[in-house]
Amino acid sequence: MLSTLASAADPTPMAAPKPLIEVQDLKVHFFTRDGVVRAVDGVDYGVNPGETLGIVGESGSGKTVSSLAMLRLVPPPARTVGGRILFEGEDLLTRTPKQMAALRGRRIAMIFQNPATSLNPIYSIGAQLSEILVWHEKASRRQAEERVAELLNLVGITDPLTRLRQFPHELSGGMKQRVGIARALLCNPALVLADEPTTALDVTIQAQILELLADLQARFHMSMVLVTHDMGVVARMANRITVMYAGRVCETADAATIFSAPQHPYTRALLESMPRIDQSYSRGARQKLPTIAGRPPNLLNPPAGCRFHDRCPEAIADCRRILPVETAIAPGHTVSCIRRGSPGIAA
Amino acid sequence: MGTARYIARRLIFSACLILGVSVILFAMINAIGNPIEILLAERPGMTDEVIESVSRYYGLDGSVTDRYFTWLWAILRFDFGTSIIYNQPVSEMLVTYGLETLKIQIPAILIALVVSVLISVMAATRQYSRLDFGVIAGAMLGHSLPGFFIGILLILVFSYWLGILPSYGAYSTRNMLMNSTLIDGLWHMVLPVGMLVFFNTATLTLLMRSSLVEVLRQDFITAARASGLPERRVVFGHALRNAFIPVLTYLGILFGVMLGTAPVTETVFTWPGLGALYIMAIQQLDYPLIMGETMIITFMLVGATLLTDIAYVAIDPRIRLA
Ligand SMILES: Nc1ncnc2c1ncn2[C@@H]1O[C@H](COP(=O)(O)OP(=O)(O)O)[C@@H](O)[C@H]1O
Numbered sequence: 001m002l003s004t005l006a007s008a009a010d011p012t013p014m015a016a017p018k019p020l021i022e023v024q025d026l027k028v029h030f031f032t033r034d035g036v037v038r039a040v041d042g043v044d045y046g047v048n049p050g051e052t053l054g055i056v057g058e059s060g061s062g063k064t065v066s067s068l069a070m071l072r073l074v075p076p077p078a079r080t081v082g083g084r085i086l087f088e089g090e091d092l093l094t095r096t097p098k099q100m101a102a103l104r105g106r107r108i109a110m111i112f113q114n115p116a117t118s119l120n121p122i123y124s125i126g127a128q129l130s131e132i133l134v135w136h137e138k139a140s141r142r143q144a145e146e147r148v149a150e151l152l153n154l155v156g157i158t159d160p161l162t163r164l165r166q167f168p169h170e171l172s173g174g175m176k177q178r179v180g181i182a183r184a185l186l187c188n189p190a191l192v193l194a195d196e197p198t199t200a201l202d203v204t205i206q207a208q209i210l211e212l213l214a215d216l217q218a219r220f221h222m223s224m225v226l227v228t229h230d231m232g233v234v235a236r237m238a239n240r241i242t243v244m245y246a247g248r249v250c251e252t253a254d255a256a257t258i259f260s261a262p263q264h265p266y267t268r269a270l271l272e273s274m275p276r277i278d279q280s281y282s283r284g285a286r287q288k289l290p291t292i293a294g295r296p297p298n299l300l301n302p303p304a305g306c307r308f309h310d311r312c313p314e315a316i317a318d319c320r321r322i323l324p325v326e327t328a329i330a331p332g333h334t335v336s337c338i339r340r341g342s343p344g345i346a347a
Numbered sequence: 348m349g350t351a352r353y354i355a356r357r358l359i360f361s362a363c364l365i366l367g368v369s370v371i372l373f374a375m376i377n378a379i380g381n382p383i384e385i386l387l388a389e390r391p392g393m394t395d396e397v398i399e400s401v402s403r404y405y406g407l408d409g410s411v412t413d414r415y416f417t418w419l420w421a422i423l424r425f426d427f428g429t430s431i432i433y434n435q436p437v438s439e440m441l442v443t444y445g446l447e448t449l450k451i452q453i454p455a456i457l458i459a460l461v462v463s464v465l466i467s468v469m470a471a472t473r474q475y476s477r478l479d480f481g482v483i484a485g486a487m488l489g490h491s492l493p494g495f496f497i498g499i500l501l502i503l504v505f506s507y508w509l510g511i512l513p514s515y516g517a518y519s520t521r522n523m524l525m526n527s528t529l530i531d532g533l534w535h536m537v538l539p540v541g542m543l544v545f546f547n548t549a550t551l552t553l554l555m556r557s558s559l560v561e562v563l564r565q566d567f568i569t570a571a572r573a574s575g576l577p578e579r580r581v582v583f584g585h586a587l588r589n590a591f592i593p594v595l596t597y598l599g600i601l602f603g604v605m606l607g608t609a610p611v612t613e614t615v616f617t618w619p620g621l622g623a624l625y626i627m628a629i630q631q632l633d634y635p636l637i638m639g640e641t642m643i644i645t646f647m648l649v650g651a652t653l654l655t656d657i658a659y660v661a662i663d664p665r666i667r668l669a
């Protein structure tokens with residue numbers, strides 16, 4: 001499209017904002033003794049500047065692995081075997097290790113699921129956070145500590161000067177996660193990857209942490225990828241939502257669309273299994289929430305065809321044979337299901 | 348900070364331990380019987396009267412408790428009496444021979460520590476590589492071979508076949524190497540230290556590698572990497588220090604093992620240390636020497652444990668309040 005409408009400020013001829021990071025056909029496989037585990041097997045998603053992308057999926061669907069892939073930190077025996085990860089237009093998979101290291105923590109930072117294990121137990125909070133600043137920004141130890149204290153204050157930690165001298169085991173879980181958040185924000189990253197940041201916390205703390213994240217994200221105009229298995233969390237936090245299942249993407253759309261007009265059968269099933277505010281559940285009744293029968297497939301030998309077919313209420317014979325490919329059914333709404341018009345690859 | 352209190356508690360505990368050993372040692376020695384009777388038994392013309400007067404001379408005529416406290420008071424002043432066979436103050440001998448023992452053991456442990464850290468880092472950061480398997484296999488082999496076997500092998504190769512290193516003693520009896528006591532001493536240390544390094548490196552590497560592999564899997568390591576810290580800092584600064592904690596406990600034990608096997612080590616290399624002296628003292632029933640040796644070895648062991656306990660606190664903040 002040789003459009004003359006493109007302005008100097010926006011070289012792309014499209015109205016849509018240019019994504020800050022764009023994951024294209026990402027494949028991360030674990031090369032185990034038993035064979036190749038296709039943990040992430042052709043995943044696409046993108047995050048626009050300043051927005052929160054929620055990635056939802058059951059445990060084991062490849063959310064953590066794909067997040068780590070964005071930092072090029074997939075643990076062995078896993079390897080990123082295909083795809084592109086365009087960050088500010090450049091493919092991270094072609095960066096040198098040194099360039100990658102310079103990006104981590106500075107431009108792209110991560111918040112981990114378990115605050116109890118993601119802080120080094122033998123260094124004080126101040127030591128391990130200021131080390132990062134000293135490294136990236138060549139700050140002096142003192143400047144770094146001042147900035148760390150400032151950030152601790154910002155993430156709602158009272159008396160930060162005392163906390164600086166404390167060790168992780170002296171803090172509560174919620175407090176540790178706040179430190180984890182402060183660590184991610186040290187260098188004002190453009191993108192924060194939050195991998196189930198509240199899963200390991202008490203329910204009462206969860207809400208506080210989510211609120212804090214939303215607040216900080218707006219304040220610093222960061223982009224955020226919020227990984228969770230909890231539809232309730234993305235409902236509160238995300239602008240757009242990507243639903244993952246067994247290492248592939250089912251559906252991506254803006255949050256309102258996902259909740260009001262979900263298209264993929266898996267998305268619908270997830271929503272049905274979500275407790276709703278307008279219904280009350282007694283202790284016993286809570287068990288009666290519809291759940292999705294069956295279990296996700298083994299990714300060692302994923303079934304041919306659609307990976308959801310053995311649990312899908314709408315499955316037809318072709319689903320066992322044809323692997324659906326994500327396709328746009330409306331602007332900004334993509335689905336991968338042959339019954340919603342997605343093209344497929346025959347096995 | 349509970350650190351001072353923690354150390355004070357460990358000190359008191361150590362003192363009690365040493366006291367306990369002294370009681371047991373004294374009781375056991377006492378159970379053997381009157382040393383005078385045993386030592387002089389075979390001599391001709393031994394009358395009860397002579398035995399009695401000699402016993403009185405050595406202060407062996409009092410009650411057991413009196414004798415214990417007399418002895419305890421003496422050893423607290425670092426007076427272990429006079430060696431019967433060498434006719435020298437035991438305390439002086441303990442210092443001379445003790446230094447010879449430490450002279451090979453401390454360098455051996457330090458060298459083994461550095462070498463095993465380097466090997467472990469190489470292996471653990473390349474887990475399941477050929478190098479890693481090689482390291483595991485080598486360390487297992489080294490760990491299972493008895494130390495004296497390595498010692499004899501070293502002597503065979505370097506002293507007997509190649510003839511480049513001395514196989515016995517701490518110093519040359521006639522001409523010092525390069526006319527220097529220092530160089531000559533170092534030259535003599537090579538083989539015994541080499542044997543101890545070999546043995547300790549194998550054991551420490553096994554331990555350190557598995558500890559490091561375990562730590563490198565932890566979330567906080569991924570988090571350190573995700574923060575952009577260079578791999579060097581992640582491995583040496585974050586992983587190694589954590590991996591070192593279980594190894595530290597073992598260092599105290601390792602020192603104990605080395606002291607315990609000092610008689611073997613020092614016999615293989617005819618090294619004039621506490622181990623060789625102990626064997627001699629026992630063979631000759633040199634009571635003051637046996638007792639002095641036992642106490643000094645206890646002291647060294649307890650000291651090593653105390654040091655590891657303190658190093659523990661320095662490395663691991665979590666046990667400070669425990
Ligand atoms: N160490 C491993 N070895 C083999 N497969 C693994 C390993 N770790 C993860 N996987 C595979 O990767 C898949 C995705 O894992 P993960 O990204 O952690 O899931 P999520 O974060 O969505 O719960 C898992 O279902 C599993 O099949």
Ligand code: SF4
Pocket residue numbers: 264265266306307308309310312313314315316319324336337338339340
């Ligand atoms: S492709 Fe078939 S099995 Fe897969 S989600 Fe659609 S209907 Fe269900």
Ligand SMILES: [Mg+2]
Pocket residue numbers: 060063064065195196
């Ligand atoms: Mg996960």
